[in-house]
Amino acid sequence: MRGTKKSTIIFVGLLFCAFMLGTVTQPAWAAKYSFKLGHSVSDQHPYNLGAVRFKEIVEKETNGDVEVNLFPNNQLGTGERDLIEGLQLGTVDLVVSSTGPMSGFEKKFMIFDFPFLFKDKAQAYSTLDGEIGQYIMGLLEKQGIKGLAWYENGFRHLTNSKHPVNTPEEAKGLKLRTMENKVQMAIWRALGADPTPMAWGEVFTALQQGTVDGQENPIPIIYTQKIYEVQKYVSLTGHVFSPSMLIMSKFRFDKLPKEYQEIFMKAAQESALYEREQITRMENEQVEKLKELGMEINTPDKEAFRKATKSVYDEFRGELGEDAKLLDQILAGN
Numbered sequence: 001m002r003g004t005k006k007s008t009i010i011f012v013g014l015l016f017c018a019f020m021l022g023t024v025t026q027p028a029w030a031a032k033y034s035f036k037l038g039h040s041v042s043d044q045h046p047y048n049l050g051a052v053r054f055k056e057i058v059e060k061e062t063n064g065d066v067e068v069n070l071f072p073n074n075q076l077g078t079g080e081r082d083l084i085e086g087l088q089l090g091t092v093d094l095v096v097s098s099t100g101p102m103s104g105f106e107k108k109f110m111i112f113d114f115p116f117l118f119k120d121k122a123q124a125y126s127t128l129d130g131e132i133g134q135y136i137m138g139l140l141e142k143q144g145i146k147g148l149a150w151y152e153n154g155f156r157h158l159t160n161s162k163h164p165v166n167t168p169e170e171a172k173g174l175k176l177r178t179m180e181n182k183v184q185m186a187i188w189r190a191l192g193a194d195p196t197p198m199a200w201g202e203v204f205t206a207l208q209q210g211t212v213d214g215q216e217n218p219i220p221i222i223y224t225q226k227i228y229e230v231q232k233y234v235s236l237t238g239h240v241f242s243p244s245m246l247i248m249s250k251f252r253f254d255k256l257p258k259e260y261q262e263i264f265m266k267a268a269q270e271s272a273l274y275e276r277e278q279i280t281r282m283e284n285e286q287v288e289k290l291k292e293l294g295m296e297i298n299t300p301d302k303e304a305f306r307k308a309t310k311s312v313y314d315e316f317r318g319e320l321g322e323d324a325k326l327l328d329q330i331l332a333g334n
Contacts, residue, residue: 031067033256037094038076038083040200042224046282047096047244048072050151050275054246057267062260068094079199081180087249088144098153098244100179106139108323110316111330113183115309116302118241119334124152125276127333128243132326137245146250148268151275153218153242154283158235159227160214161207164298165235168192168308177203177215183316187239188216190309207231218242220279223286228293236287236299239309246272 037055039047048070055068076092077083081101086092102109111117118124127133128150137147158165158176165171172192178185180197188195196212206212207230214231221227222234246268253261291297317324 032065033062033260034067034069035093035252036069036071036076037096038071038074038086038092039096040074040077040080040083041072041221043070043072045072045220045224046275046278047151047153049278050246050271051096053274054267054271057270058263061263061267066260066263074201078201082199084145084247087247090249090251092249093252094148094246094248096151096244096246098179098242100181100184100242102140102245103181103183105143105145106136107319108136108139110181110183111136111320111323111327112243113181113240114316114327115187115239115312116306117327117330121152121155121241121276121280123330123333124241124243125150127330128152132329133243135326140247141250144250146248146253148246148248148265149272151244151246151272152279153244154220154279155238156216156218156240156242157222158214158216158237158239159222159231159295160233160235161210161231162213162233164233164296165237166298166300168305174213175211177206177212183312184240186312186315187309190311191305204230218279218283219286219290220282223282223290228290228295232294232296234290234295234297236297237305238302239305 037051039051041047051070055070058066058068077086080097081104083092083095084097084101084105087095099109099112103113118127133150137150140147158171160174160176162174163170165174168191171188173194175194175196176188177198178188178195185195185197198206198212203215204225204227207215207227215227216237216239217227248264253264256264287297317327320327
């Protein structure tokens, strides 16, 4: 009898320990929905700052029922195209990406790749947030992708390790990394350069080893990705305004309750405004910082570059079909 009582006490003690261990190792609450958001650049870049703002709003407005986990620096893929494909494959839930690779999924996105399309950011924002931008964003749905909001990457500029580029003639012969985008590659061919498409994760090493002479990107990319360590010259060509998007797997979006879908859309719009503010702030600050870091910065004659790349419009506008009229509407605002 005494042995039975002792065994009972031990058994109860073990149960208590197991219960206490369970309460320690199990969280007090767990999110009902968990999402992975990836992008290809540094966690210091405005893409990531906008993504952080999106995460904060979503998690607050859903009282923690939704968690958004961030993966910068190509942690979920080897480049923007890879990340976008991840949305379709179900390996990634949300992505911030420039529109550069988008024409490979929906041809109408090439509208944004034409050179000197927007005269300034105000015109770009008005177009993206208006009927044209919403129409083009909506075309992604047939690819299984839900567009949530227009971010931006800013106006793109040229860097190289050879010499300043003030005129179109000085771009001739430069071997330049570009995105895998036929319109943007055509811009550099029209200028006599040698465009070389390459995933972003490979670019720094290629510049360092001299495999390519230069690349083109907005100022925040040039600064946050430390391009100044492997390039000497920046030419503020502003040849393309680079819109970006916060996009999501349509399958995952459609599975959310309607009230959460509304929260996602609201959070995306608020984070987009914040991301644009950060881009502009960084552009203004980082040009001077790049000078301090030893880069030589020049401002070319944009009109000369505009004229030299006019052939790109003749080459590709036919591929837009009836939507070439959208190109004309944008240009009419210049």
